[in-house]
Amino acid sequence: MDSLRRDSVDPAARDADRLAELFPMVVTEVIGADGRATRAIDFDQLRRRLGDYVVEGERERYRLDWPGKRRAQREAREPASGTLRPVRSESVNFDTTGNLFIEGDNLDVLRLLQEPYLGRIKLIYIDPPYNTGNDFIYDDDFSQTRAGYLTGSGQVGAGGVPLVANPEWGGRFHSNWLTMMYPRLALARNLLADDGVIFISIDDHEIDNLKKIGTEIFGEQNFVAQIIWQKVYAPKNSARWFSEDHDYILVFARNRERWQPRPLARTEAMEARYRNPDDDPRGPWKAENMSARNRYDAGVYPITTPSGRVIDGPPRGSYWRISRQRFDELDADGRIWWGADGDNVPAVKRFLSEVAAGRTPQTLWPYDEVGHTQDAKRALLRYVPFGNTANVLNSVKPVELVRRILQLAGDPGDGDIVLDFFSGSGTTAHAVLEQNLADGGNRRFIGVQIPEPLPVAEAGLASIFEIGLTRVRNVAAEIRARHPGAALDLGFRVLRWDTSGLADARVPPDTLDQAGLAAQTDRIRPGRTGEDLLLQVQLDWGLDPATPITVATADGREILVAGELVACFAATISPGVVRAVAERRPRWAVFRDSAFAGDADRINAGQVFAEVSPATDVKVL
Ligand SMILES: C[S@@+](CC[C@H](N)C(=O)[O-])C[C@H]1O[C@@H](n2cnc3c(N)ncnc32)[C@H](O)[C@@H]1O
Incomplete structure (x- = not known):
């Protein structure tokens, strides 16, 4: 059974993963401060890959800088x-x-x-x-x-x-x-x-x-x-x-x-702009200006109104928005409005039934x-x-x-x-x-x-x-x-x-008093409830902290169930509790490490899961 890690995934590690996926050739290994080999990005190699697309050092570039920006980037x-x-x-x-x-x-x-x-x-x-x-x-x-x-x-x-x-x-x-x-x-x-x-x-x-x-x-x-x-x-x-x-x-x-x-x-006021003065069977419509300022070479031609008046062309500095051919098609289809007397500058009828559902x-x-x-x-x-x-x-x-x-x-x-x-x-x-x-x-x-x-x-x-x-x-x-x-x-x-529900493992034990030492063995800070710990586990494992929780009991111990996660943080545990959790066949199961009397109990618990629910990922806090 593994221990749950304390900190969440390092965002820098996630960025390094992305780089590794894009440029596998820049991934290498170095010996870390703890003496262990660890993965690293070979920056020289990456720079060579990017050739002329790299800007470094004093070279001028477009950017917003302020005192504190580096700290802000580090914080992120x-x-x-x-x-x-x-x-x-x-x-x-x-x-x-x-x-x-x-x-x-x-x-x-x-x-x-x-x-x-x-x-x-x-x-x-x-x-x-x-x-x-x-x-x-x-x-x-x-x-x-x-x-x-x-x-x-x-x-x-x-x-x-x-x-x-x-x-x-x-x-x-x-x-x-x-x-x-x-x-x-x-x-x-x-x-x-x-x-x-x-x-x-x-x-x-x-x-x-x-x-x-x-x-x-x-x-x-x-x-x-x-x-x-x-x-x-x-x-x-x-x-x-x-x-x-x-x-x-x-x-x-x-x-x-x-x-x-x-x-x-659409608002009521907008809908009210659509009317039907000519009883068009297609329903209410709105007159739309036929001229626009955008240059359109096919949009300059004279128009004769039904009353016989000749309009030389669109107003100075503008263009008809449609070509002559399109205009004639729309007019033939009754989609041009000439005013009640047939003497107006023409306008295109925009039908309410044909405009998009919203604005x-x-x-x-x-x-x-x-x-x-x-x-x-x-x-x-x-x-x-x-x-x-x-x-x-x-x-x-x-x-x-x-x-x-x-x-x-x-x-x-x-x-x-x-x-x-x-x-x-x-x-x-x-x-x-x-x-x-x-x-x-x-x-x-x-x-x-x-x-x-x-x-x-x-x-x-x-x-x-x-x-x-x-x-x-x-x-x-x-x-x-x-x-x-x-x-x-x-x-x-x-x-x-x-603060975390887990005591800081980095604190040297000899700096702790007796109570601190006890807390270190347990790893769990005093005063934390089962629900506190469940939430911490959810956050660490990337599970939704709003997942509904149900509470059950087995052998007198509280069992918390949150979706596919089942946890028992009781101070002591029995084989019956381990079996009850395993029988729920959860995707993840968590126990309190100090609840097991010894390594033999931990091994037994592992065997129960191997037998009853081998797919469960079992961890201890
Ligand atoms: C402009 S008010 C938001 C008002 C809000 N939209 C409303 O309608 O009531 C900004 C809020 O952000 C909060 N705030 C400032 N710094 C914060 C931080 N670091 N973490 C969380 N909240 C913060 C402030 O206390 C303040 O209530």
């Missing part, structure tokens, strides 16, 4: 540390839901999600801090301090959140923000499915930089659009220069050739379609009973805005996973529930939010993370009350980042 390749622990008491429908709310720094969490969700996320929407100088950004330099805090106290508290102000006069205004964003976007890209897409809210402070790092990470060929969202309802007359009326939303596809937005449903999305999103900031706040206030105005998030986005994104991306009935790793007050989760209700979809959400403390302490709401939980809990309850029979997943499983 660091393997995961820590784990996620389930919090049943704060979850809703813990055992059955496919939705996750994760409390923690999104860099830690994104690293942990690499294995289970690699290439599986269809849509990411994020609304990161805009770097206005007034918002806080996460300082990754503090991660060590926080790890120490967590180990000491066993929980994340307001004091453990390493958010720092990033004032414009701080000297590293853009650099700090870029260093924060870069690794998170790089890790997010790994999670996107090949036909997945990311939408990112931003404003003028960082739009240029965001577009540049987005282009670097996702590839210029995968840039899709820069949307303008009209966010304010009324202009700010107090503005010194201009009233800022809009934000941006940048859209990058993982692979633009594989992603396309779904057409939007092509545009890059300008007005508030009357997707809401404005006041709508956003109203929705938040409706579901969260704030005691203090200062705690109402200013950056909250309208539910309709995120619903528009959900309508464009992915397939409602495909069980798509929608990720928001700057989830704030939980607008994305709220929008997923509402959109699933509206179109019968079964999208799942994953929200990630650091427990940023509120500006003013408030009973019942310790952090922004808790605002999100309260909001979505209340939204779900309201939907359930309005639609008691609807088959909707209105629950969420709460997970919290924490």
Whole structure:
């Protein structure tokens, strides 16, 4: 029986695998620091392969650089540390839901999600801090301090959140923000499915930089659009220069050739533009201008109207959009509109029955379609009973805005996973529930939010993370009350980042006290429950941490079943328990190493599996 490894797969190792597949001749072996032979990439060989396509050293090239970029790139390749622990008491429908709310720094969490969700996320929407100088950004330099805090106290508290102000006069205004964003976007890209897409809210402070790092990470060929969202309802007359009326939303596809937005449903106003003044049996139609500015050499000819008036040609500087021959064909088919008196400049009749089912999305999103900031706040206030105005998030986005994104991306009935790793007050989760209700979809959400403390302490709401939980809990309850029979997943499983459930094997035993030594023998940190350990195993093996869990017992010990994984983390184990687990014929089985009295018991357990369920991969913690 093998031991479960502690850290998740190293992203650098994954990149090396990709290189090895493309260029097998650059793979070699070296002796590592531990004296063992290990695989390596022969960079000199690779450079020779790439010939003139390599740029190195001082040579000028086009790129965005900032102090901290190397660190940011390193952060993107660091393997995961820590784990996620389930919090049943704060979850809703813990055992059955496919939705996750994760409390923690999104860099830690994104690293942990690499294995289970690699290439599986269809849509990411994020609304990161805009770097206005007034918002806080996460300082990754503090991660060590926080790890120490967590180990000491066993929980994340307001004091453990390493958010720092990033004032414009701080000297590293853009650099700090870029260093924060870069690794998170790089890790997010790994999670996107090949036909997945990311939408990112931003404003003028960082739009240029965001577009540049987005282009670097996702590839210029995968840039899709820069949307303008009209966010304010009324202009700010107090503005010194201009009233800022809009934000941006940048859209990058993982692979633009594989992603396309779904057409939007036509609005009533749009449908109303189709009429039928000539009682055409083909139904309502809309008159479309026949001239356009694009040069079209066959589009210059005179036309005689039914009333006998001669039109010399298209208006100066434009061309008819169709050739003479095509025009005559359409006219013969009753598809040209000359006006009620037969004297108008001709227009082509576009029939409602013949246009595509929906409308092509545009890059300008007005508030009357997707809401404005006041709508956003109203929705938040409706579901969260704030005691203090200062705690109402200013950056909250309208539910309709995120619903528009959900309508464009992915397939409602495909069980798509929608990720928001700057989830704030939980607008994305709220929008997923509402959109699933509206179109019968079964999208799942994953929200990630650091427990940023509120500006003013408030009973019942310790952090922004808790605002999100309260909001979505209340939204779900309201939907359930309005639609008691609807088959909707209105629950969420709460997970919290924490240090690994396995003691650090690298700590030399002689530096530990007696309790520490006992923990080392067991490898499992005191206080971890079976569900904690199950979740850690799921993350390490790349299994979905939202898989429903059922609990059984055998010989008085708890057995946890999560899909094809069966685990027993009881402190002692009996042959009956081993057999009960094996008889479930799981794909994976896990036990606590220290539960076996000795090597003989381990060998016996191995034999039981060989006999009852030889295909099971059996491991110990
Ligand atoms: C602009 S707000 C998002 C608002 C959200 N769209 C809404 O409608 O409520 C950005 C959020 O990201 C959170 N945040 C900042 N750094 C983070 C980090 N490293 N990990 C997780 N969350 C973070 C902040 O606490 C803040 O709540």
